[in-house]
Amino acid sequence: MTDTSNFGQQLGSPPSDGISGLRFSTTNDLLLACSWDGLARLYDARHDTLRGSYSHQAPLLDACFQDNSTIFTAGLDSLVKRYDFFGHAEAVIGQHSQPVRCVEYLKDQGLLASGSWDNTLRLWDPKSPPGKNCASLIPLPGKVFSMAQSGTRLVVGTSGRHVLIYDIRSIKSGQPEQVRESSLKYQTRCIRCYPNGTGYALSSIEGRVAMEYFDNNEQVQSRKYAFKCHRRSEAGRDLVYPVNAIAFHPVFGTFATGGCDGVVNIWDGEHKKRLYQISKYPTSVAAMAFNADGSLLAVAASYTHENGDVGHPPDNLYLRQINEAEVKPKPRK
Numbered sequence: 001m002t003d004t005s006n007f008g009q010q011l012g013s014p015p016s017d018g019i020s021g022l023r024f025s026t027t028n029d030l031l032l033a034c035s036w037d038g039l040a041r042l043y044d045a046r047h048d049t050l051r052g053s054y055s056h057q058a059p060l061l062d063a064c065f066q067d068n069s070t071i072f073t074a075g076l077d078s079l080v081k082r083y084d085f086f087g088h089a090e091a092v093i094g095q096h097s098q099p100v101r102c103v104e105y106l107k108d109q110g111l112l113a114s115g116s117w118d119n120t121l122r123l124w125d126p127k128s129p130p131g132k133n134c135a136s137l138i139p140l141p142g143k144v145f146s147m148a149q150s151g152t153r154l155v156v157g158t159s160g161r162h163v164l165i166y167d168i169r170s171i172k173s174g175q176p177e178q179v180r181e182s183s184l185k186y187q188t189r190c191i192r193c194y195p196n197g198t199g200y201a202l203s204s205i206e207g208r209v210a211m212e213y214f215d216n217n218e219q220v221q222s223r224k225y226a227f228k229c230h231r232r233s234e235a236g237r238d239l240v241y242p243v244n245a246i247a248f249h250p251v252f253g254t255f256a257t258g259g260c261d262g263v264v265n266i267w268d269g270e271h272k273k274r275l276y277q278i279s280k281y282p283t284s285v286a287a288m289a290f291n292a293d294g295s296l297l298a299v300a301a302s303y304t305h306e307n308g309d310v311g312h313p314p315d316n317l318y319l320r321q322i323n324e325a326e327v328k329p330k331p332r333k
Helices: 168-173
Strands: 019-024 030-035 039-044 049-055 060-065 070-075 079-084 089-095 100-106 111-116 120-124 134-139 144-150 153-158 162-167 178-181 188-193 199-204 208-213 225-228 231-234 237-240 243-248 255-259 264-268 273-278 285-290 296-301 316-321
Touching (some): 019 285, 019 296, 030 060, 030 296, 070 100, 079 100, 089 120, 100 144, 111 144, 134 168, 153 168, 162 168, 188 243, 255 285
Parallel strands (some): 019 060, 060 100, 243 285
Antiparallel strands (some): 030 039, 060 070, 070 079, 079 089, 100 111, 111 120, 120 134, 144 153, 153 162, 188 199, 199 208, 208 225, 231 237, 255 264, 296 316
16 A cells, blocks of 8 residues: 555555445445446455456446445446356346446345436346346436435435435335425535435535435424535635535544545534545545445545546545544534
8 A cells, every 4th residue: 555645545456447436335344446447346445455356348337235245336338237256146137228327225125226317216126037127117307316325215316406215115116205406506416315314415516515304394404504615716716616425424424525626525514514624635536435434434536527538647546544533523612
């Protein structure tokens, strides 16, 4: 590993093209990274070891764990695949008519949810034979841009600033529990759920994050708010950057945001203040993830083509040891 000041340790064997997603296992320090180079890489993050890689044979837009040896991948080729790193077995789980942007494994239901640019959310039963494994096909009002789950809810953000909230226990019916419009004026970039299951954070391409709650009770809804971030002034002009990534700390419920400004900010959403800033990675922060106990933060410094096809620093993965003082809420005195 190469130490780069405050960024954390640079992982060896990084992806060779844009990094589209990062996930930690919920039980150990296995880190799953997917990339436009078509590979899903599995790292033992703590020991900086590449445990294995899988070629989806098309650029990858997302990937998630089924268990510690099995993953699902979402491709630009419209296919959803499963790969077992232990048994080296791959299978096509399903197919959309457009690229698949997001996948989430709904563990309690034993179903895989895939959201696509074809304006559908599809549920797959991985145990059923191909062709007979689509448990539900749910039409959506736009292309899927982001998806997240927590507790009993799956939240889907689409083009047109639509947000659909599903009760996972009855998701096969295809009926959302709630349909909302994003409270932010510009395109949704990332949605992540609060660890306590009470709501979600939503970021946009215009340097803002909205803090939302599921409960429609008026008193609960009065707590929601939005704030500006990932902005700076230069030569008298305000520069505003897309907020590409949100990651919640699993213990304290604080959260990190990463933007096209190459900055990671850590926030205390409850007390509406910034706790810490990590600045400035060589290029855009494309994705982030905390490990299961919150002691590590993985950061993908990877150009997201916000300025078109221009020269840019190489794509890299950083692993940062987290100091409790950087993520623990500081209540008002």
